Amino acid sequence: MSEVNMIKCACADCVCVLPVSSALERNGKMFCGKSCAEGHNAGNGCGHVGCECHG
Numbered sequence: 001m002s003e004v005n006m007i008k009c010a011c012a013d014c015v016c017v018l019p020v021s022s023a024l025e026r027n028g029k030m031f032c033g034k035s036c037a038e039g040h041n042a043g044n045g046c047g048h049v050g051c052e053c054h055g
């Protein structure tokens with residue numbers, strides 16, 4: 001049995017699910033990457049395949 005906990009990125013538009021160990025924490029929420037963690041304030045998506053989030 002695996003100990004890997006999978007979580008969904010806290011970004012509302014993001015569909016990414018990733019292991020907790022590789023998530024990026026920001027303000028107590030877990031994100032898949034820097035773009036999501038910063039609310040896409042640079043206008044870029046998370047860059048993950050199949051995900052179209054841009055904040």
Ligand SMILES: [Zn+2]
Nearest residue numbers: 014046051053
């Ligand atoms: Zn995403």
Ligand SMILES: [Zn+2]
Nearest residue numbers: 009014032036
């Ligand atoms: Zn994300």
Ligand SMILES: [Zn+2]
Nearest residue numbers: 011014036053
């Ligand atoms: Zn996002």
